[in-house]
Amino acid sequence: MNEPVLVEVKNLKRYFPVNTGFLRTTPLKAVDDVSFTIGRGETLGLVGESGCGKSTVGRTILHLYKPTAGEVIFDGKTVGPGTIKEFRRRAQIVFQDPYSSLNPRLTVADIVGEPLDVNKLCKTRKERTERVRELLATVGISSEQMTRYAHEFSGGQRQRIGIARALASRPEFIVCDEPVSALDVSIQAQVVNMFEDLQSQFGLSYLFIAHDLSVVKHISSRIAVMYLGHIVEIAGANELYRHAVHPYTVSLLSAVPVPDPERARASHRIVLEGDVPSPLHMPSGCPFRTRCSRATAKCAESCPQLEEVAPGHMAACLEL
Amino acid sequence: MDTVKPKKNPFSLQLDPELFKPASDEEKAQVVTQRESVSFMRDAMRRLVHNRMAMVCLVILVVITLIAIIVPMIYPYTYTQQDVTAKYLRPFQYSAKEQARIAAGQKVFPHIMGTDNLGRDYAIRVIYGTRISLMVGFISALIVVIIGILYGAISGYFGGRVDLIMMRIVDIIYSLPDVLIVILLSVAIKDFISTSKNDLIVRLGAGMISIFIVFGLLYWVGMARQVRGQILSIKEQEYVMASKAAGASAMYIIFKHMIPNCISVIIITAAMQIPSAIFTESFLSFVGMGVSIPMPSLGSLASDARSGLTSYPYMLLFPALTIFLIVLSFNLLGNGLRDAFDPKLRS
Numbered sequence: 001m002n003e004p005v006l007v008e009v010k011n012l013k014r015y016f017p018v019n020t021g022f023l024r025t026t027p028l029k030a031v032d033d034v035s036f037t038i039g040r041g042e043t044l045g046l047v048g049e050s051g052c053g054k055s056t057v058g059r060t061i062l063h064l065y066k067p068t069a070g071e072v073i074f075d076g077k078t079v080g081p082g083t084i085k086e087f088r089r090r091a092q093i094v095f096q097d098p099y100s101s102l103n104p105r106l107t108v109a110d111i112v113g114e115p116l117d118v119n120k121l122c123k124t125r126k127e128r129t130e131r132v133r134e135l136l137a138t139v140g141i142s143s144e145q146m147t148r149y150a151h152e153f154s155g156g157q158r159q160r161i162g163i164a165r166a167l168a169s170r171p172e173f174i175v176c177d178e179p180v181s182a183l184d185v186s187i188q189a190q191v192v193n194m195f196e197d198l199q200s201q202f203g204l205s206y207l208f209i210a211h212d213l214s215v216v217k218h219i220s221s222r223i224a225v226m227y228l229g230h231i232v233e234i235a236g237a238n239e240l241y242r243h244a245v246h247p248y249t250v251s252l253l254s255a256v257p258v259p260d261p262e263r264a265r266a267s268h269r270i271v272l273e274g275d276v277p278s279p280l281h282m283p284s285g286c287p288f289r290t291r292c293s294r295a296t297a298k299c300a301e302s303c304p305q306l307e308e309v310a311p312g313h314m315a316a317c318l319e320l
Numbered sequence: 321m322d323t324v325k326p327k328k329n330p331f332s333l334q335l336d337p338e339l340f341k342p343a344s345d346e347e348k349a350q351v352v353t354q355r356e357s358v359s360f361m362r363d364a365m366r367r368l369v370h371n372r373m374a375m376v377c378l379v380i381l382v383v384i385t386l387i388a389i390i391v392p393m394i395y396p397y398t399y400t401q402q403d404v405t406a407k408y409l410r411p412f413q414y415s416a417k418e419q420a421r422i423a424a425g426q427k428v429f430p431h432i433m434g435t436d437n438l439g440r441d442y443a444i445r446v447i448y449g450t451r452i453s454l455m456v457g458f459i460s461a462l463i464v465v466i467i468g469i470l471y472g473a474i475s476g477y478f479g480g481r482v483d484l485i486m487m488r489i490v491d492i493i494y495s496l497p498d499v500l501i502v503i504l505l506s507v508a509i510k511d512f513i514s515t516s517k518n519d520l521i522v523r524l525g526a527g528m529i530s531i532f533i534v535f536g537l538l539y540w541v542g543m544a545r546q547v548r549g550q551i552l553s554i555k556e557q558e559y560v561m562a563s564k565a566a567g568a569s570a571m572y573i574i575f576k577h578m579i580p581n582c583i584s585v586i587i588i589t590a591a592m593q594i595p596s597a598i599f600t601e602s603f604l605s606f607v608g609m610g611v612s613i614p615m616p617s618l619g620s621l622a623s624d625a626r627s628g629l630t631s632y633p634y635m636l637l638f639p640a641l642t643i644f645l646i647v648l649s650f651n652l653l654g655n656g657l658r659d660a661f662d663p664k665l666r667s
């Protein structure tokens with residue numbers, strides 16, 4: 001982490017009020033006290049099981065959901081009412097579902113041109129068409145297809161259109177919310193490579209969300225592991241692969257297929273017992289303790305905080 | 321390519337190398353010219369045009385509308401023009417005076433549907449009544465569309481407490497009996513109308529004005545509910561979130577993304593609204609709460625015809641048939657529109 005910090009997330013929380021009876025709501029703690037930083041030109045991978053709050057983190061950072069508490073500091077300025085307009089232009093998002101993320105009533109040109117229109121980035125009609133053409137070329141969609149509707153494209157092509165839209169306002173930071181999960185394995189690699197190319201071309205910073213480690217491995221310089229709304233471990237990608245300390249990360253890593261059969265035989269897969277607790281009824285103390293093989297009585301008492309176990313490597317576990 | 325191919329066993333997976341030749345330029349060109357890009361709207365229109373029943377209804381409605389607009393302009397009789405010597409003529413019958421004029425070599429336009437108790441040409445009165453009915457239908461649809469869309473869109477988009485309050489208001493309005501309100505309102509505004517200098521208001525009369533007010537006040541709730549439901553589901557779509565992430569304002573999102581995606585629901589609900597408004601107006605006029613004399617409406621014509629039902633049954637037949645035709649056509653067209661715009665709903 002030698003790059004200057006672009007995005008700093010401080011104690012971010014996002015609770016959803018959930019109706020639990022007549023006129024009664026209980027807060028669902030989708031994201032509970034999350035902090036990290038992302039450097040300029042860096043990719044932070046964010047992994048965790050389905051429903052652990054990864055998308056909510058991404059959307060709350062972009063203020064698409066109002067943060068319940070905490071703040072986001074972008075390029076030295078706290079994102080708030082005064083800075084939101086500029087922040088919207090400089091930070092963008094690519095969604096998981098290539099089907100629901102493109103409006104079926106609009107042509108590709110209008111979808112990609114939307115950020116240009118909204119931010120009034122193009123003065124003339126011609127300039128806008130030129131820019132859209134250029135953006136589509138960047139993601140490998142031919143400009144003859146500009147007047148087509150989104151439903152006429154395949155999943156991979158739709159995801160490229162979504163990426164072109166995210167690039168339109170020349171952002172510096174993009175939240176990639178499982179951008180390849182819905183795609184064929186053969187296309188996944190193409191799209192991941194495209195993200196890398198775009199990063200080196202435009203100097204982008206990514207928050208790259210995925211639900212398994214094998215996807216983020218290639219693209220991330222650092223990886224954060226999430227469990228039930230908390231970040232349990234965060235470290236450089238290589239460090240995390242070699243010296244994971246949190247029991248949850250260790251179990252995730254054991255599930256990653258190993259290409260080397262010798263090593264594969266030597267390692268054994270740790271299968272977590274039980275289900276993820278409902279975020280409405282969080283266990284006391286450490287959120288992971290109900291499924292942790294190392295849990296002790298102490299774990300039920302207090303929630304562990306992230307502590308440095310090695311330079312740049314933090315983990316939240318009382319049993320270290 | 322003269323190499324002898326080994327004999328093919330029909331069950332073997334052996335592949336024919338011919339199939340793997342690179343495509344010629346011609347073949348490539350074929351793939352490039354894909355089918356024409358179709359928008360959702362055009363697709364729906366195509367489906368509608370292929371629905372014969374809906375198209376027949378559409379033609380009937382267009383013809384009726386054109387007749388209602390054009391015929392009164394060129395017709396030789398007006399709906400108020402009385403001729404006491406020509407009472408209760410049967411269709412195509414002439415009064416003694418008219419026969420004398422014909423004998424004198426003058427041309428007299430026939431009374432296609434006869435005349436009524438005051439010797440007014442019945443055909444023009446039915447056409448005028450149709451005009452009133454259609455006007456009521458279209459104006460109420462317009463009111464419903466404008467108020468319903470805005471209300472529903474705002475309620476659905478902002479959600480939460482705003483939605484809760486706005487929808488409770490809708491529930492209250494929904495439970496008000498429309499006929500009762502029309503009666504109360506028309507009594508209440510009668511005085512106001514009688515002092516009004518505006519010719520149109522006087523001519524329409526208290527009953528008609530209150531019908532419009534009531535439609536404006538009450539009938540949009542169905543549309544508002546439909547639009548809100550639709551908006552709630554669209555709100556969850558990621559393209560709305562993408563638009564928000566790009567910095568779009570609430571109004572931009574509502575008008576650019578949400579309302580266009582509600583268009584099917586809007587068209588279908590509006591098309592179903594028209595016949596129900598026409599029917600309510602006819603009913604109110606029938607019981608004497610609608611248009612004021614001498615202006616005819618299909619409902620008041622039918623009501624007047626009741627007194628002479630045994631002697632002049634056709635006087636009930638004409639307006640009743642017209643109402644029947646209009647309401648049926650609108651309903652069937654509405655079904656056709658629903659099938660065309662929402663193919664998933666087709667039963």
Ligand SMILES: Nc1ncnc2c1ncn2[C@@H]1O[C@H](COP(=O)(O)OP(=O)(O)OP(=O)(O)O)[C@@H](O)[C@H]1O
Pocket residue numbers: 016017018028030048049050051052053054055056057211279
């Ligand atoms: N709008 C919402 N209202 C209420 N609860 C929500 C909302 N969005 C998310 N949640 C809840 O917050 C929790 C985290 O959801 P989130 O979508 O962030 O998970 P995720 O890690 O992205 O999962 P996935 O891998 O399936 O995308 C879930 O329990 C979910 O039910």
Ligand SMILES: [Mg+2]
Pocket residue numbers: 054055056096177178
């Ligand atoms: Mg998600």
